[in-house]
Amino acid sequence: xxxxxxxIWRNVALHQYRTQDLRKSLNDSLEGDIRDFLINxxxxxxxxxxxxxxxxxxxxxxxxxxxxxxAKVFYTHAGCTLVALNPFQPIxxxxxxDVMREYHxxxxxxxxxxxxxxxxxxxxxxxxxxxxxxxxxxxxSGESGAGKTWTSRCLMKYYATVAxxxxxxxDTVEKxxxxxxxxxxVMEAFGNACTLRNSNSSRFGKYIQLQLNGSQLLVGAxxxxxxxxxxxxxxxxxxxxxxxxxYQMMKGATxxxxxxxxxxxxxxxxxxxxxxxxxxxxxxxxxxxxxxxSEEAQPCDLDGHSKAADLLQVPLDELQSCLTVxxxxxxxxxxxxxxxxxxxxxxxxxxAKVIYAQLFDWLVTFxxxxxxxxSSMWCNxxxxxxxxxxxxxxxxNLEQLCINYANEKLQQHFVAHYLKAQQExxxxxxxxxxxxxxxxNQGCLDLIEGSPSSxxxxxxxxxxxxxxxxxxxxxxxxxxELSDNTSISWDKLSKEPHFTVAHxxxxxxYQIEGMMEKNKDPVPPEIISVLQKSQDSLLHSLFADxxxxxxxxxxHSKVVTVVSKFKNSLESLMKILHSTTxxxxxxxxxxxDCRPLTFKKEEVIAQLEACGIVETINISAAGFPIRIxxxxxxxxxxxxxxxxxxxxxxxANTHVSLTGPEMSDQAVLGSAVEDVLNLVLKRRAPNSxxxxxxxxxxxxxxxxxxxxxHSLLEMLEEHRNRVCSQKAFCIQCCWRRYQTRQRNLRTxxxxxxxxxxxSWLVRREIKKxxxxxxxxxxxxxxxxxxxxxxxxxxxxxxEDFMENEASSVLPKLDPLLKERGSVQLSSxxxxxxxxxxxxxxxxxxxxxVTVSLTATGFxxxxxxxxxxxxxxxxxxxxxxxxxxxxxxxxxxxxxxGSIKMHLQxxxxxxxxxxxxxKTDVVTGFNQILLERT
Ligand SMILES: Nc1ncnc2c1ncn2[C@@H]1O[C@H](COP(=O)(O)OP(=O)(O)OP(=O)(O)O)[C@@H](O)[C@H]1O
Numbered sequence: 001x002x003x004x005x006x007x008i009w010r011n012v013a014l015h016q017y018r019t020q021d022l023r024k025s026l027n028d029s030l031e032g033d034i035r036d037f038l039i040n041x042x043x044x045x046x047x048x049x050x051x052x053x054x055x056x057x058x059x060x061x062x063x064x065x066x067x068x069x070x071a072k073v074f075y076t077h078a079g080c081t082l083v084a085l086n087p088f089q090p091i092x093x094x095x096x097x098d099v100m101r102e103y104h105x106x107x108x109x110x111x112x113x114x115x116x117x118x119x120x121x122x123x124x125x126x127x128x129x130x131x132x133x134x135x136x137x138x139x140x141s142g143e144s145g146a147g148k149t150w151t152s153r154c155l156m157k158y159y160a161t162v163a164x165x166x167x168x169x170x171d172t173v174e175k176x177x178x179x180x181x182x183x184x185x186v187m188e189a190f191g192n193a194c195t196l197r198n199s200n201s202s203r204f205g206k207y208i209q210l211q212l213n214g215s216q217l218l219v220g221a222x223x224x225x226x227x228x229x230x231x232x233x234x235x236x237x238x239x240x241x242x243x244x245x246x247y248q249m250m251k252g253a254t255x256x257x258x259x260x261x262x263x264x265x266x267x268x269x270x271x272x273x274x275x276x277x278x279x280x281x282x283x284x285x286x287x288x289x290x291x292x293x294s295e296e297a298q299p300c301d302l303d304g305h306s307k308a309a310d311l312l313q314v315p316l317d318e319l320q321s322c323l324t325v326x327x328x329x330x331x332x333x334x335x336x337x338x339x340x341x342x343x344x345x346x347x348x349x350x351x352a353k354v355i356y357a358q359l360f361d362w363l364v365t366f367x368x369x370x371x372x373x374x375s376s377m378w379c380n381x382x383x384x385x386x387x388x389x390x391x392x393x394x395x396x397n398l399e400q401l402c403i404n405y406a407n408e409k410l411q412q413h414f415v416a417h418y419l420k421a422q423q424e425x426x427x428x429x430x431x432x433x434x435x436x437x438x439x440x441n442q443g444c445l446d447l448i449e450g451s452p453s454s455x456x457x458x459x460x461x462x463x464x465x466x467x468x469x470x471x472x473x474x475x476x477x478x479x480x481e482l483s484d485n486t487s488i489s490w491d492k493l494s495k496e497p498h499f500t501v502a503h504x505x506x507x508x509x510y511q512i513e514g515m516m517e518k519n520k521d522p523v524p525p526e527i528i529s530v531l532q533k534s535q536d537s538l539l540h541s542l543f544a545d546x547x548x549x550x551x552x553x554x555x556h557s558k559v560v561t562v563v564s565k566f567k568n569s570l571e572s573l574m575k576i577l578h579s580t581t582x583x584x585x586x587x588x589x590x591x592x593d594c595r596p597l598t599f600k601k602e603e604v605i606a607q608l609e610a611c612g613i614v615e616t617i618n619i620s621a622a623g624f625p626i627r628i629x630x631x632x633x634x635x636x637x638x639x640x641x642x643x644x645x646x647x648x649x650x651x652a653n654t655h656v657s658l659t660g661p662e663m664s665d666q667a668v669l670g671s672a673v674e675d676v677l678n679l680v681l682k683r684r685a686p687n688s689x690x691x692x693x694x695x696x697x698x699x700x701x702x703x704x705x706x707x708x709x710h711s712l713l714e715m716l717e718e719h720r721n722r723v724c725s726q727k728a729f730c731i732q733c734c735w736r737r738y739q740t741r742q743r744n745l746r747t748x749x750x751x752x753x754x755x756x757x758x759s760w761l762v763r764r765e766i767k768k769x770x771x772x773x774x775x776x777x778x779x780x781x782x783x784x785x786x787x788x789x790x791x792x793x794x795x796x797x798x799e800d801f802m803e804n805e806a807s808s809v810l811p812k813l814d815p816l817l818k819e820r821g822s823v824q825l826s827s828x829x830x831x832x833x834x835x836x837x838x839x840x841x842x843x844x845x846x847x848x849v850t851v852s853l854t855a856t857g858f859x860x861x862x863x864x865x866x867x868x869x870x871x872x873x874x875x876x877x878x879x880x881x882x883x884x885x886x887x888x889x890x891x892x893x894x895x896x897g898s899i900k901m902h903l904q905x906x907x908x909x910x911x912x913x914x915x916x917x918k919t920d921v922v923t924g925f926n927q928i929l930l931e932r933t
Contacts, residue, residue, distance in 0.1 A: 045071040048114050050078040050613070055710065056625045058614050062605055069590060069599045075114040078613055080421045081414075081584040082119050086147040089596035095154055100161050116151055119583045120158040126581055127380050128216050136382045137580040139410060141611055142587030143389035145198035145594060149188070151587055152208070152386045156180055159210055159218055159382065176371065180210070180221045183367045187223070189248055190360050193232055194241040197592070203229035203243070204360075205387040205406070207573060211378035220373025225364050226387070226569060227402055233356040234349035243356075262307050312355075313535035322526035323347045351527050358542040383576060389587075390505045390610035398518040401455070401510055402566050404503055405448045408441055409570055410577075411504050411612050415440050417582050418616055429702025441504045444487040448501070449567055453481040455488075455499070456563045459519050463561050469516035471497035478512075505610040519561045586611040624700060624707030630669035633706050634676070639727070640719050641675040666704050673706055680712075680719050 045067035047053055053060045061078075065085065068076055074085045074094070093099070094115075103109045103117035110118060123136035138155055140148045160177035188200065195201040205226035213219045236242055246269075253263055302320050309316040324344050328335045339347060387410065388403045449456050458477060462469055475490070475497040482488050487502045497512040531543040588607050591598040608614050677699055700707040708716075 044068075045073060048077055050076055050083065051616070054626055054628070055713070058605060058608065061608065061613065062601055065588075065604060066599050066601065069597070072597070073113070075116060077114050078586070078616060080418055081586055081613070081616065082114060082116065083613065084116060084142075084147060084151055084585055084587045085599075086145070086150075086587065086589050087597060088590075088594050095157075097161060100158055104162050116154050116585065117158055119585055120155050120162075123382050123581070123583055124159070124162060124216065127212055127382065133579055133581050134380050135580040137385060137577050137582045138382065138585065139385045139387075139414075139577070139582055140585045140587060141385075141387055141389050141407070141410065143197070143391075143589055143607055143610065144195065144201050146389065146587035146589040146607070148386045148389075148587050149192075149200070149202050151585055152206075152384055153181075153184060155384055156184070156208070156210070176218055176220055176373075179367075179371045180208075180218075183221075183223070183371060186363065186367065189245040190243060190363055191225070191228060193229075193236075193243045196237070196240060198594070200244075202386065203232060206385075207576075208384040208386075210382045210384065211373050212380045212382065213378050216380070219377050221371040222368045223364055223371075224569075224573075225360070226406070226573075227399070227566060228357060228360055229399065230353040230357045230360075233352045262311060312531070312539060314530050314533055318530045318533065322524065322530045323351070325526070326524060327526060347524055347527065350523060351531075354523050354527065355531070355539070355542070359538075362538070362542055383580060385573070385577075389607075390503065392506060392508045392610075396508055396510045398515050398562065400508065401448070401501075401515075402563065404501070404505075404508060405445075405566075406570055407505070407610075408445055408448065408503060409574055411615065412441055412445060413574065413577055413582065414584055414612055415615065417584075426700075426702075426707075429700075429705060429707070431700045431702055431707060443485065444501065444503060447482060447485045447487045455482070455501075456567060458482075459516060459563055460561050462516050463520045471512040471515075474512050474516065475499065504612065504615055506606075519563055521562050586613060624709055626708040626710070626713050627702075627705045628708065629705050630666060630673050634669060634672055637676050637716050637720055638672065640716070640723050641672070641679050670701055670703075673701060676716075677701070677706070680715050683715075683719065 041063070044053070044064045047064050047068075050056070050061045050064055053064050065076060065083065068074075069085050072087070072091075074087050074091070076083045076085075099115075100117060103112060103115065103121050104124075106112060106121075109121045112118060119138060123138060126136055127134055140151045140155075142148050160181060187206070188202070191204045191206075192200050192202050207224045207226070209222045209224075210218055211220040211222070232240075232242060241247070249261075250263065253261065257263070258265065302323065306316055309319045312319070323339075324347075325336050325338055326343070328337055387406060390407045391400045391403050393400065446454065448454055451457060455478065458474070458481060462474060462477075478488070478499055479490065489500045489502070489507075491498065491500060491509065494509075498509050499512065500507050500509040528543055531539060534540045534543070586607075588604055588611070591600045591603055605614075681698075698709050698712040
């Protein structure tokens with residue numbers, strides 16, 4: 001009994017295990033199945049738009065980008081954004097003049113493969129179309145080395161080419177176009193540097209305005225720059241370099257210039273790291289060293305400043321004092337105070353930075369003056385914004401805060417634009433739905449720039465207080481004022497004063513130390529006044545107008561801090577962006593090492609987050625991330641409502657062919673889709689329907705597509721699975737029934753066949769038996785008759801024979817027998833008549849049960865053959881039985897001795913055969929013989 005129970009338990013367990021296993025494998029296959037339905041992974045590289053991958057998730061988007069990158073397709077749309085992957089190798093055919101012309105002349109460039117030229121052409125056509133807002137902005141963003149500068153260059157070349165091709169006054173345009181293009185290397189020389197992340201990294205943001213006249217021809221351009229990294233002049237991170245211009249000057253200077261600029265080729269410069277041996281530096285200032293003064297009240301001693309003073313053409317002693325002595329204002333009295341060695345160093349760096357920044361601004365103004373068209377000449381513009389991407393390093397300070405703030409601003413603008421685009425698609429599809437649930441990054445922006453309290457406002461306040469800044473105090477202040485905002489937090493374990501901001505692209509921790517100083521960006525007034533005294537006309541003009549507010553010249557209330565300046569310029573930029581039609585290009589760096597055609601998933605996903613693509617995905621998810629055309633929907637889920645899809649489709653097609661417009665087709669399909677959705681929704685909540693007021697947060701039927709949330713997709717899948725397993729069960733039952741029926745039919749047919757064959761065989765056998773029996777009967781009767789006749793005739797002839805024949809034969813045989821004891825018949829020359837006993841007589845006269853002929857050998861055979869009247873050497877001889885030897889007078893006489901007959905084989909043809917295998921039935925001749933024995 002226990003064994004039996006154990007067996008049952010084992011079977012149940014096995015069954016459960018198998019069921020689980022089956023369910024798991026079913027689930028696995030189902031997941032793959034849905035994936036295959038929503039998106040064909042093998043075809044991922046063919047998706048030109050990331051928002052078309054289903055479902056729109058970071059992982060599918062990433063897979064799609066990777067597949068395209070492997071297939072050497074570098075541009076992909078992401079809704080209203082273009083994603084540009086950096087190939088890190090020249091792809092000349094992608095940017096050739098022919099390709100530019102192809103995109104420019106195409107009736108529908110959007111139908112071409114995604115390309116930066118589509119963005120350029122779209123913007124250009126928008127200006128041509130004069131649809132409000134006519135002015136366009138091309139926003140190119142991405143992290144350092146992602147390809148922003150490359151992309152901006154491509155865009156400028158495109159417009160230059162397009163403008164040239166359709167320009168009548170070639171000369172003017174070529175001039176402008178040349179100037180626009182030629183300004184790039186100059187700007188890059190002054191504003192770019194070799195960094196760890198990019199060997200030609202732009203250390204400033206720029207907005208280039210390409211000015212177009214009424215005929216949409218390029219007539220001028222202007223550049224605005226943002227946040228130049230001027231600290232690089234005096235400080236470079238290990239293994240990084242100073243701005244390119246210094247190295248270029250050192251490398252390219254002629255002997256004459258070297259003499260003029262005091263650049264001996266052997267000289268090393270502290271501010272020019274990683275220069276080749278032959279290179280020298282321009283910045284003699286960097287080689288000015290300070291040694292502590294012998295007395296505390298005395299300023300530091302200087303070394304190497306004379307060359308700098310000569311080059312800057314400022315009085316040597318004034319340069320020395322401005323670097324080593326500070327002027328303090330005490331009421332109307334000014335007091336001179338010697339600076340410490342480190343303060344001297346800060347002042348020296350400040351001098352270099354302020355000169356470089358002013359020079360850079362001057363350069364930009366110069367370029368603008370040479371490119372900018374008169375305002376009367378142009379009416380529209382295409383703006384090109386190349387800004388730093390989101391930054392998050394180990395140590396982040398004010399620069400990163402400003403950059404990330406700018407990115408937050410742009411992200412907000414982008415999100416608003418993207419939401420608008422999404423909303424427009426919903427409207428086109430007839431959906432009454434809005435993204436009211438979507439939370440944008442306003443909270444984070446309020447934290448950084450809001451009023452009355454924000455990071456910027458508190459930083460500015462701190463600077464205006466004109467006191468020595470204390471990082472710890474500032475942190476306490478931040479905590480007190482801003483702790484209500486959820487976008488700011490503090491790491492309690494960190495000892496360094498800091499704050500962490502939750503940006504849209506991730507959390508960034510900013511160190512407070514040094515932030516206030518950077519915000520003040522103080523320029524000692526002594527430095528400005530020295531520079532104003534420069535004999536160098538350029539340097540003099542840079543500072544002569546006194547534009548630059550120095551520490552001393554401004555009242556504390558008027559302090560213009562870095563963040564307030566940056567905020568102002570950003571606000572004016574945002575105003576421009578808001579007044580234009582934006583086009584976003586997100587440049588992605590596929591690997592940190594700038595290796596050609598190498599795709600690192602972790603790198604890319606981080607950038608997708610930082611450039612807002614993941615946010616785009618979130619926005620999609622906040623709406624209806626899954627959009628399925630009616631036809632595809634019904635193909636997969638039609639079975640839920642048992643919808644006769646093909647019938648409806650056929651009907652729809654008939655409508656189309658008859659009526660032309662596709663709407664009737666869509667309407668028919670739409671009603672079938674609604675049937676399916678209603679069924680699923682009813683199961684979830686019996687009273688729910690697909691009315692616009694009900695369930696509209698889950699699903700919407702547009703004009704051509706169904707818009708679904710993830711949860712409704714899951715419900716649909718669940719329903720489909722249930723219906724599928726019911727159908728599968730039904731199919732199994734039918735199949736089994738069919739199989740059983742087939743098996744029965746086969747068995748019946750086989751039995752019938754067997755019966756037919758058996759009866760045919762039996763009939764055939766019986767026929768044979770009948771034939772054999774009649775032959776036997778006939779033969780038997782004939783034989784009996786013949787025997788009777790023979791017996792009669794023999795009886796009549798016996799006496800005559802004895803008298804005539806015996807007397808003639810015997811004498812012939814007698815001597816032979818006497819001589820040999822036996823007779824060789826062949827030796828008898830004359831024919832011998834052998835007369836055998838009629839078998840009937842022989843048998844009848846047999847004295848015992850065993851019949852045996854006394855004749856032996858050949859004689860016996862002959863006798864038998866004769867008895868049976870079988871021909872044996874016809875007419876050759878006659879055989880006499882031994883009865884004659886014994887002097888038989890009459891055949892009627894009883895033969896003496898025993899007669900034995902051994903017949904091993906019947907001479908009759910069918911004697912051994914019997915129709916049924918019955919051992920007890922013996923017929924024919926054998927029967928006769930047996931009857932006799
Ligand atoms: N489309 C492209 N085809 C070929 N090479 C490219 C392409 N885009 C970028 N590159 C390569 O990548 C390098 C870095 O690009 P780029 O200087 O434009 O980056 P960036 O985003 O402007 O960086 P940063 O912010 O540091 O200035 C280029 O020097 C170039 O070699």
